[in-house]
Amino acid sequence: MENxxxxxxxxxxxxxxxxxxxxxxxxxxAASANAGxxxxxxxxxxxxxxxxxxxxxxxxxxxxxxxxxVNVPLLYEKTKEQLETALKLGIKTFITSxxxxxxxxxxxxxxxxxxxxVTSSPELALKCEAAGCxxxxxxxxxxxxxxxxxxxxxxxxxxxxxxxxxxxxxxxGGIADGRAMAAAFCLGAGGVQMGTRFVATKESSxxxxxxxxxxxxxxxxxxxxxxxxxxxxxxxxxxxxEIKMMEDRCATPAELIQHLGHGRAKEGMLDxxxxxxxxxxxxxxxxxxxxxxxxxLVKRILAEYESAKLRL
Amino acid sequence: MENxxxxxxxxxxxxxxxxxxxxxxxxxxAASANAGxxxxxxxxxxxxxxxxxxxxxxxxxxxxxxxxxVNVPLLYEKTKEQLETALKLGIKTFITSxxxxxxxxxxxxxxxxxxxxVTSSPELALKCEAAGCxxxxxxxxxxxxxxxxxxxxxxxxxxxxxxxxxxxxxxxGGIADGRAMAAAFCLGAGGVQMGTRFVATKESSxxxxxxxxxxxxxxxxxxxxxxxxxxxxxxxxxxxxEIKMMEDRCATPAELIQHLGHGRAKEGMLDxxxxxxxxxxxxxxxxxxxxxxxxxLVKRILAEYESAKLRL
Numbered sequence: 041m042e043n044x045x046x047x048x049x050x051x052x053x054x055x056x057x058x059x060x061x062x063x064x065x066x067x068x069x070a071a072s073a074n075a076g077x078x079x080x081x082x083x084x085x086x087x088x089x090x091x092x093x094x095x096x097x098x099x100x101x102x103x104x105x106x107x108x109x110v111n112v113p114l115l116y117e118k119t120k121e122q123l124e125t126a127l128k129l130g131i132k133t134f135i136t137s138x139x140x141x142x143x144x145x146x147x148x149x150x151x152x153x154x155x156x157x158v159t160s161s162p163e164l165a166l167k168c169e170a171a172g173c174x175x176x177x178x179x180x181x182x183x184x185x186x187x188x189x190x191x192x193x194x195x196x197x198x199x200x201x202x203x204x205x206x207x208x209x210x211x212x213g214g215i216a217d218g219r220a221m222a223a224a225f226c227l228g229a230g231g232v233q234m235g236t237r238f239v240a241t242k243e244s245s246x247x248x249x250x251x252x253x254x255x256x257x258x259x260x261x262x263x264x265x266x267x268x269x270x271x272x273x274x275x276x277x278x279x280x281x282e283i284k285m286m287e288d289r290c291a292t293p294a295e296l297i298q299h300l301g302h303g304r305a306k307e308g309m310l311d312x313x314x315x316x317x318x319x320x321x322x323x324x325x326x327x328x329x330x331x332x333x334x335x336x337l338v339k340r341i342l343a344e345y346e347s348a349k350l351r352l
Numbered sequence: 353m354e355n356x357x358x359x360x361x362x363x364x365x366x367x368x369x370x371x372x373x374x375x376x377x378x379x380x381x382a383a384s385a386n387a388g389x390x391x392x393x394x395x396x397x398x399x400x401x402x403x404x405x406x407x408x409x410x411x412x413x414x415x416x417x418x419x420x421x422v423n424v425p426l427l428y429e430k431t432k433e434q435l436e437t438a439l440k441l442g443i444k445t446f447i448t449s450x451x452x453x454x455x456x457x458x459x460x461x462x463x464x465x466x467x468x469x470v471t472s473s474p475e476l477a478l479k480c481e482a483a484g485c486x487x488x489x490x491x492x493x494x495x496x497x498x499x500x501x502x503x504x505x506x507x508x509x510x511x512x513x514x515x516x517x518x519x520x521x522x523x524x525g526g527i528a529d530g531r532a533m534a535a536a537f538c539l540g541a542g543g544v545q546m547g548t549r550f551v552a553t554k555e556s557s558x559x560x561x562x563x564x565x566x567x568x569x570x571x572x573x574x575x576x577x578x579x580x581x582x583x584x585x586x587x588x589x590x591x592x593x594e595i596k597m598m599e600d601r602c603a604t605p606a607e608l609i610q611h612l613g614h615g616r617a618k619e620g621m622l623d624x625x626x627x628x629x630x631x632x633x634x635x636x637x638x639x640x641x642x643x644x645x646x647x648x649l650v651k652r653i654l655a656e657y658e659s660a661k662l663r664l
Contacts, residue, residue, distance in 0.1 A: 162571050162638075181493070182505040190572040193494040193505040195526040195535065196635045200571055203639075214507040223507065223535035226660040259474050259512055260502040290602035323508045326474075327515075348538040352661045 041345075044208045045231035048154055048174055049133060050106040052076040053342060055221070056177070056210060057334070058235035059111025059135060060185065061085035061320070062310040063246045066097030071243040071334035073098070073107035080135060084113045085306065088121040095129045105130060114139025127151060138186065141171035156210070160188025162200040169205045176201060177233050180213030184236050184322035187264055187271045195227070202228030216324040218344025226352075236322035242333045247312030250319060253277075257325035266300075269293045275319035279304065353657075356520045357543035360466055360486055361445060362418040364388040365654060367533070368489070368522060369646070370547035371423025371447060372497065373397035373632070374622040375558045378409030383555040383646035385410070385419035392447060396425045397618065400433040407441045417442065426451025439463060450498065453483035468522070472500025474512040481517045488513060489545050492525030496548050496634035499576055499583045507539070514540030528636040530656025538664075548634035554645045559624030562631060565589075569637035578612075581605045587631035591616065 045054040057064065057072035059082030069079030081098060083091050091110070099105050110126040112119060115138045123134065123144060134148055137158035145155045149172055157168040158177045168176045178201040180194030181187060192200075194213040201209050208231065211224035216237035224232050239246045240254045253275060264273050265283050274280050286296055300318070308317015332340070357366040369376065369384035371394030384391030393410060395403050403422070411417050422438040424431060427450045435446070435456060446460055449470035457467045461484050469480040470489045480488045490513040492506030493499060504512075506525040513521050520543065523536035528549035536544050551558045552566045565587060576585045577595050586592050598608055612630070620629015644652070 180505065180507070181503075182508050191493075191575065192571055192635060192638075193492065193507065193526055195492070195505065195507045195532060196494050196638065197571070199529070199531055200638055214505055217511070219511055219539050220507060222538035222664060225664055226534035226538055227531050228663070259504055259509070263503065288602070290600070323504060326504075326508065326512055349664045351540070352534060352537055352664065 043230050045175065045210060048208065049078050049109075049231075050104075051078050053338065054210075054231035055338065055341065056080060056109075056135075056231060056233040057238045058212065058233045059083065059109070060235050060239065062306055063239050063244050064111075065245045066094035067101065068238060068241065068243045068245065068334070069094075069108055070098040070101030071241070072238070072338075073102040073104045075335045075338040076107075077338055078107055078109055078133065080109045080111050082111050083122045083126070084111065084116070086122070088118055088125045091122055092125050092129065095126060095131060099129070106132070109133035109135055111135040111137065113137050114143055119144075123148070127153070135177065141168040141173055145171045145173055158212070159201065160197070161190055161192060162197070162204040165201045165205050165209075169207050173207060175208040175210055175230075176205065177210045177212050178229075179233070181264065182273075182323040183213030184262070184273045184325075185320035187273055189267070189271060191264070194224070198224060198227040198229050214322065214324050216322075216327050218341045218346070219348045220324075221341060221345045222348035236324050237328060237337070238334070239321065240328050240331045241337055242331060246309055249312035249314050250309050250317075251331055253314060253319065254321055254325045255328055255330060257321070257328070259326045261325060262321055262323050266296060269296050269300075272318075272320060273322060275321045275325070277308075277317070277319055278315040279308070279318055355542050357487065357522060360520065361390050361421075361543075362416075363390050365650065366543035367650065367653065368392060368421075368447075368543060368545040369550045370524065370545050371395065371421075372547050372551065374618055375551050375556050376423075377557045378406035379413065380550060380553065380555045380557065380646070381406075381420055382410040382413030383553070384550070384650075385414040385416045387647045387650040388419075389650055390419055390421055390445065392421045392423050394423050395434045395438070396423065396428070398434070400430055400437045403434055404437050404441065407438060407443060411441070418444070421445035421447055423447040423449065425449050426455055431456075435460070439465070447489065453480040453485055457483045457485055470524070471513065472509070473502055473504060474509070474516040477513045477517050477521075481519050485519060487520040487522055487542075488517065489522045489524050490541075491545070493576065494585075494635040495525035496574070496585050496637075497632035499585055501579070501583060503576070506536070510536060510539040510541050526634065526636050528634075528639055530653045530658070531660045532636075533653060533657045534660035548636050549640060549649070550646070551633065552640050552643045553649055554643060558621055561624035561626050562621050562629075563643055565626060565631065566633055566637045567640055567642060569633070569640070571638045573637060574633055574635050578608060581608050581612075584630075584632060585634060587633045587637070589620075589629070589631055590627040591620070591630055
């Protein structure tokens, strides 16, 4: 299965463990690198000094630092400092999101880096290609956390992006096993990114309460909310119910932002407050039933992929 | 590719042309049967006498009446009469939706029919199996027209349904080419149902204006609306904008139903009023760029399926 994505990212298996706020630190990224996939540190929840600690930790836990990457949402003040911190420590693969691919792509390419931008539409995928990105991650409506406004599902999005651009396409959203990986490849993707699946692993930094909630999720446990502020897919809990009630009465964006307050995502996902916390998770949580090590998980996904191939 | 679905439905290719209001009459169903797939007359928009005409027309246009079926939403007053009309004319395959699979499944089975119920959740799929259905059509959030409340996408729904039931699963929603068909098979489906793709065929009864709008659609041209009444995916037009404005100000279900009025779907899809009409279409319209005959389309889908298989 050695393909373009494998070559681009120096990984034996074309799978990316997604960078996620509060969940994907150095420990998870190193475990992923050790399992032969791209291990991504989610810098979205880290100040530069904390990011430095996580990159150092990841490097100390793997003999494959070339399989480590950092995901940087481009909407924070300290984006440039985050990128510089990671560069200084030898990170050569960057996944950028939530901003224009024009801002940092060329600057990172000039320093010999691989740059992949996350897109939720074929239109933005074209902009990523024009900005010089090496690949795009096309992420559908079913994905956890922040999400596109047009609600395009992965099944509908991937072929459109594949048809639109010449650079490789990595599928994300709704993918947690080898069946979905094979499906994504049929659609023309060259790799897959999984987030939700890696929340429920031994090495993720998600709180045990959050991991338990993920494996207890059913088909109706998540919903895309806050569409008038920034769309985000949430696990249903007390906080979700409050947001739902506010939206049902047409609360203003300002009211919603005030209710959201600060630190809700950390409170839920890292600290394990299942009532007050904002729990970002994908629809595919419904299929997740255990908390394996990353090594066991990756082997299982590859075996499922082979079985799915045989079904055709 | 002869599989369980092919045997169950007496078709060489495991593809179902979906029954759709105002679009799938006898002409389209016969063309589908002639092309080796299941041709479905959508009874949702027909009184029993009109259904009788369409079944007779379909039978007169094909030498494969065993490949004809009728789709009956179970929410109308005349459901029983519709079923009796189709039975009287020799229809042996029924697709039911929008109601309980308990209501008519056993009654139809007792008369030697094949019964398939449409589901948008694994929970309802289990009820279909318990009610004696021969198979289920699992339809995701990206599908056109009426839709489930939990917004489960096809990619996430199919594996859950496949894991939940022992009867064969047919995937629907977001499928318009052989790539998506191969993807659905990787997920464990034994067949696919396509609706939107068949709207834009020479033999569909959609108005030419509607067909033109479908092939002009982009990735952001549809949205799931009317969630507080009955969720329905619509093509964006003036009517859509009106509904959107009403929803943005939290209009009541009663206000929305009043604005919807009567005959809006016919006005748009059959009569071609692109401003006032309710245009039901799937997200995958973004990928559709031509209006082929059904025969040409089915051959193309099968060729695309073979190419997709080779990609794995």
